[in-house]
Amino acid sequence: MSVTTTGPGTTPGTSPGASSGGSTRFKEWGENLQQLMRSPTFLAGVLIVGFWIFCALFGTLIVPYDPLETDLLSVLEPPSADHWFGADQLGRDVFSRVIVGSRDILTVAPLATLLGTILGTLLGLATGYFRGLVDDVLSRIIDALLSLPTVIVGLVALTALGSSNTTVVFVIAFGFAPIIARTVRSSVLSERELDYVAAARLRRESSLYIMLAEILPNILPPILVEFNVRLGYAIFAVATLSFMGFGIQPPSPDWGLTISDNYGLVGGGYWWTVLYDAIAIASLVVGVNLIADAIQGVLDG
Amino acid sequence: MLSVIVFAGSQLLPGNVGRAILGPLADKRAVDVLNHQLGVDRPVLVQYTDWIVHFVQGDMGMSYTYRHPVTGFVVDAMRNSLKLALVAFVLVVPLSIFGGVWAALHVGRPIDRIITIFGLSTTVLPEFVSGIVLILVFAVWLQWLPISASWPDGAGLFTQIYYLILPSIPLVLVLFGYIARMARAGTVEALDSDYTRTAVLKGLPFPVVIWRHVLRNALLPTITVIATQTGYLIGGLVVVETLFHYQGIGGLIYTAAKSKDFPMLQAGVLSVGIVYMVATLTADILYSVLNPRIRYGAQG
Numbered sequence: 001m002s003v004t005t006t007g008p009g010t011t012p013g014t015s016p017g018a019s020s021g022g023s024t025r026f027k028e029w030g031e032n033l034q035q036l037m038r039s040p041t042f043l044a045g046v047l048i049v050g051f052w053i054f055c056a057l058f059g060t061l062i063v064p065y066d067p068l069e070t071d072l073l074s075v076l077e078p079p080s081a082d083h084w085f086g087a088d089q090l091g092r093d094v095f096s097r098v099i100v101g102s103r104d105i106l107t108v109a110p111l112a113t114l115l116g117t118i119l120g121t122l123l124g125l126a127t128g129y130f131r132g133l134v135d136d137v138l139s140r141i142i143d144a145l146l147s148l149p150t151v152i153v154g155l156v157a158l159t160a161l162g163s164s165n166t167t168v169v170f171v172i173a174f175g176f177a178p179i180i181a182r183t184v185r186s187s188v189l190s191e192r193e194l195d196y197v198a199a200a201r202l203r204r205e206s207s208l209y210i211m212l213a214e215i216l217p218n219i220l221p222p223i224l225v226e227f228n229v230r231l232g233y234a235i236f237a238v239a240t241l242s243f244m245g246f247g248i249q250p251p252s253p254d255w256g257l258t259i260s261d262n263y264g265l266v267g268g269g270y271w272w273t274v275l276y277d278a279i280a281i282a283s284l285v286v287g288v289n290l291i292a293d294a295i296q297g298v299l300d301g
Numbered sequence: 302m303l304s305v306i307v308f309a310g311s312q313l314l315p316g317n318v319g320r321a322i323l324g325p326l327a328d329k330r331a332v333d334v335l336n337h338q339l340g341v342d343r344p345v346l347v348q349y350t351d352w353i354v355h356f357v358q359g360d361m362g363m364s365y366t367y368r369h370p371v372t373g374f375v376v377d378a379m380r381n382s383l384k385l386a387l388v389a390f391v392l393v394v395p396l397s398i399f400g401g402v403w404a405a406l407h408v409g410r411p412i413d414r415i416i417t418i419f420g421l422s423t424t425v426l427p428e429f430v431s432g433i434v435l436i437l438v439f440a441v442w443l444q445w446l447p448i449s450a451s452w453p454d455g456a457g458l459f460t461q462i463y464y465l466i467l468p469s470i471p472l473v474l475v476l477f478g479y480i481a482r483m484a485r486a487g488t489v490e491a492l493d494s495d496y497t498r499t500a501v502l503k504g505l506p507f508p509v510v511i512w513r514h515v516l517r518n519a520l521l522p523t524i525t526v527i528a529t530q531t532g533y534l535i536g537g538l539v540v541v542e543t544l545f546h547y548q549g550i551g552g553l554i555y556t557a558a559k560s561k562d563f564p565m566l567q568a569g570v571l572s573v574g575i576v577y578m579v580a581t582l583t584a585d586i587l588y589s590v591l592n593p594r595i596r597y598g599a600q601g
Contacts, residue, residue: 149536152570158565159558172393236427240540243429244555256429263544264434267448271437278430285425293421 035298042294048287055099056106065093067100067253079272086272088128097253104248109234112169114207116176117227124184125211142178150175151236158246168247173236176230183226187219221299239281255281314360322397371568382538382549397477401484424478428540437537450547468545472537483526528584535573
């Protein structure tokens with residue numbers, strides 16, 4: 001990652017003054033934020049993702065039907081005034097299910113990404129800072145893990161552990177951690193040679209302090225970008241695993257799960273049971289990636 | 302290393318394999334006998350050594366579900382997946398390189414924005430999402446293409462390709478973004494270089510400059526990306542093959558995972574890992590063949 005921060009920590013001498021350093025950094029973040037607000041890509045992404053977050057939080061309050069309530073009289077009813085997006089094979093209202101279906105994926109994917117980012121950051125800090133044997137061993141493991149597609153790793157792990165929202169969070173987090181660690185490690189490698197780290201060492205600060213209080217704040221921007229990009233992949237992965245039946249479990253109205261339950265019906269012309277869910281996933285992943293792209297653009301200058 | 306992880310992964314699995322096969326009502330002794338026959342009552346390290354030695358010799362063990370050697374299934378599945386992957390590659394490589402170069406030649410203009418945003422959006426779409434939309438449009442509404450990927454027995458080459466077009470498009474869409482982005486970045490850089498300027502100033506015709514000077518340099522990183530995307534491609538195959546009911550390696554892994562057929566699962570996943578490593582190695586070699594600087598650098 002070639003994201004260069006002209007952060008205060010990189011200039012020698014300012015490292016002891018954490019408060020003064022903080023305010024300069026704060027200003028820089030403010031400028032970046034202003035730049036983001038002017039970017040149409042960013043705003044479009046925020047609009048889409050914001051909409052789905054709203055649905056996830058308040059969806060159950062605004063939808064016309066209970067997304068889990070079956071109604072034998074309206075089985076596979078096409079879109080109409082009663083059921084805007086039609087009804088599925090159990091007579092459940094597709095519109096309500098699509099709106100509320102955002103809830104599980106928007107819980108699982110961000111949690112998994114957050115956990116993965118924290119783990120990956122710690123791992124990356126440790127390997128980048130200590131180098132040596134720890135680094136070698138961990139890098140080997142990371143290489144081997146990276147040689148398998150995430151979906152397959154997830155499939156094998158979830159077969160072993162059994163599927164639930166919690167295991168999905170952990171499997172994806174552990175799958176992402178090495179990838180994030182690699183990014184963080186390369187940032188740490190260039191940071192650790194800088195004067196402020198040497199200064200901190202001369203002050204006999206502990207390694208833990210140097211890693212967390214000195215280096216970490218200076219490599220936050222690439223970590224932020226990584227978080228955002230990974231969030232996109234996490235949504236991709238959760239949706240895919242749910243579609244395969246190894247992710248979010250019934251009776252959740254989750255989109256991937258719904259498509260998996262209903263795609264056998266499309267041959268019969270019951271398109272409304274899957275199309276709206278497909279559009280929902282598509283809009284969410286594109287939205288998240290628009291945001292990530294915009295943030296990366298601003299940080300790269 | 303990879304083999305250890307694959308093996309360890311599936312060893313975490315529910316301890317009693319015999320019980321899983323025979324069901325909860327089976328006699329305890331029958332379960333023990335089966336466990337012994339399958340060899341799963343031995344120490345883990347012994348099992349691992351046994352497994353990896355046989356694997357290297359081409360014997361991947363017995364499937365729990367089919368009671369047949371796994372190797373045959375894996376080889377057949379690999380062949381099918383290769384066909385699908387080949388169709389996808391044949392479609393995506395020229396398309397995305399053309400798209401990327403086209404965008405680079407119009408940097409900053411609307412066509413560049415359109416190609417870039419299109420690539421960005423299709424890359425992040427899960428395959429089953431684009432797949433289901435494609436099925437709806439082309440198989441259900443227009444009825445141009447078959448809804449399933451399994452062709453009738455004894456179908457000729459062209460019929461097979463005809464059946465594989467629709468399943469390959471979701472893969473094409475995901476790969477398009479990556480490859481086009483690399484091709485675009487490489488071309489933009491090459492267009493900006495001194496040698497291109499020299500070639501233009503020499504008075505060479507534009508197409509010659511593009512072909513001989515720009516593309517040759519621009520596409521080096523792209524080739525690497527194409528090869529490394531093989532790993533992704535296999536992940537994508539799991540989804541696409543499930544969606545289109547296709548008997549490939551992805552479908553095999555999926556079925557094995559569903560039915561907890563561990564020898565099959567291990568063999569499938571390890572084969573995938575090996576294919577991926579071979580692809581990465583090929584990419585490295587190809588890159589050094591095409592780029593003399595690296596070749597000579599390594600020797601000198």
